[in-house]
Amino acid sequence: MNFDETIAAISTPIGTGGVCMIRVCGKEALNLADQIFLGHSKPSQHISHTLHNGYIIEPLTKEKIDHVLIGIMRGKQTYTGLDTIEIYGHGGILNAKRILDVCIKYGARHAEPGEFTKIAFLNGKMDLSQVEAVADLIHAKTESARRSSMAQFMGNLSHEIDELKSQLIKLCSLLELDLDFGEENLISITKESIDAQITNVQLQIEKLLSTYNTGHLIREGAKISIIGKPNVGKSSLLNAMLKRNRAIVSDIPGTTRDFIEESLDIQGMPFIFVDTAGIRQSKDVIENQGIQSSMEIAKNSDLILAIFDGSEDLNEEDINILKMVEDLISKQKHVKALFIANKCDKENYNPQRTKNDFIEISAKNDIGIDKLKRSIGDLFLNNFSIESPMITRLRHKNSLENSLVSLNNAKISLHNKMSYEFISLDIKNAIRHLGEIIGEVTGDDVLNNIFSNFCIGK
Known part of the structure; x- marks a missing residue:
């Protein structure tokens, strides 16, 4: 420039x-x-x-x-x-x-x-992490996204990365001193001490990595799919969550054939709700396409709201949906699920018809909706401190994971009794990967991608 x-x-x-x-x-x-x-x-x-x-x-x-x-x-x-x-x-x-x-x-x-x-x-x-925070601050749509971006702009992630680098640089210096002056007994560093210091940094990196899911969702928004068989109240639930009539509500099964997507702020975090077509056996070609789409949307969600009619006994279609959701969350660890019993205001409602962990609501009469919103927020935030250092971008995650790989290679070299020269080289690679997060080593393509998301005038 x-x-x-x-x-x-x-x-x-x-x-x-x-x-x-x-x-x-x-x-x-x-x-x-x-x-x-x-x-x-x-x-x-x-x-x-x-x-x-x-x-x-x-x-x-x-x-x-x-x-x-x-x-x-x-x-x-x-x-x-x-x-x-x-x-x-x-x-x-x-x-x-x-x-x-x-x-x-x-x-x-x-x-x-x-x-x-x-x-x-x-x-x-x-x-560079502060630069990204400026862009995120400009585009923040919720209070949690704004606070998270501001904390990163103020340097909480930068300070965390600097501290990790400082620990590794100190260790690297001791290793190289031992290589140069080991025979003169000027310093004393044992393999146990090296292993312990590397492990300590690895644990800190893993803790920072564990913030990615929450950080990414605060920045991008969590996708929530509402699924269930026809006429259990999926569209009514979406309308109740939004507090306005967004989806068509009808007693006719199969009314919703395409998905409806809307955004909602819960506890300062952005959520994207998707009302899907009712899941059932159907001979209608168009409706079946909607049902297949519902199942794909569920697989790609961060949270599934599986809703059932609490005024009726669970039938075969309900049981199949339950099994599908439970199987999905067991295979895809990032997917969460909440099970909802709707129509709790009806005279024939019986809580024993559903499982004990079902959340009881009446979408039509706005009963239990606030409790459901709190449950959704707690699932993702769970008293998480927005101002704590967190990673919000895949770029950060990749650099931290690469740093862990380099530190693991250093431990392998140490356990194989290789020269400190090789261990030092692996640690330097870890330092370089950490430096990528704050822009100490950054290619033009990365910079161009980051700044392309800015508005003119900033």
Whole structure:
């Protein structure tokens, strides 16, 4: 990246609003501001982190384009580490675009998506995990996602990785000292001590890895499929969870033939609910396609809500669905399940018709829905601290797993009584994999993929 260039972009959302903000960054940012800003004095004469009242003008014609506030931020004290100005004008896309056009005309170029943050990363203002946190913070749709992103941006994951690397670097240094000065008895390190230190780091990495499922779901959302035979209340349950009529409710079996997908925030975590076609034996070709789709959706879910009619005895279709779900969660460990007895408000409802661990609800009359929501939230969060270090991306998970492999190779070399040189090499590989998480060793393809998900102006 060429730090000699000055870039500019509209940083507020496109559309009508009270205020728009245009950000300009680079070595010529203050000179550009001197040309296009008309106030009591030139922006370049002011100290950093100050706001000034005036006008953006067209320098050639002296036309006043907008009455603005201009923020001056200098050098290493800024988000990017380069001179930056921020122009706060009246909202509206035409006004914002006109100000940006003047910035481009007098020395700046259009910024690429995420380029301001990319400059910050390359300038050492933040590491790669913090860069990813900025993107996640911008796109957060729930409170848990926002808090998790903010904690990562503040460096909780970075500090954890730095601590792991520090322990391994110290161990590596002792091994190499032993290689160089072992005969002089300057240091004393036993194989038992090496093994214990490697094991300690492995346990810490495994603990961090265990946060991936929760971290990933907080960021991406957990997929919940609602399954059951026809007319047990699947669509009614979806409507009750959403507190609005989203799915068609009918006494006619087979009404839902295609799946319906809706998002819901439970305990600050995003969940994607899928109402599926009723599972039964059918001669209808189209309905059978819907039933097959329901089963596939269940297999790819994070949670299955299996719903049954508690006012009737479980029949063969119910038993088959129970067996299907129990078989699925036994084979796919990431899939969870909750079993629901609906229509608990009916006179002929009998709790003994279902198992003791069934959650009793009436989707029609909103009974037990809040309890069900709490059960869903507890399944995934289970008093998990959002502010604790966690990994939210597959990239982090892969790097941690590769680090574990390298440490395991180091232990194998140690147990095979190989030279400390080989053990040190494996530990260095583990350090390198940990460094990938915070961007110490990162290819252009990884960087391009990360910054492609940013909006222009950030």
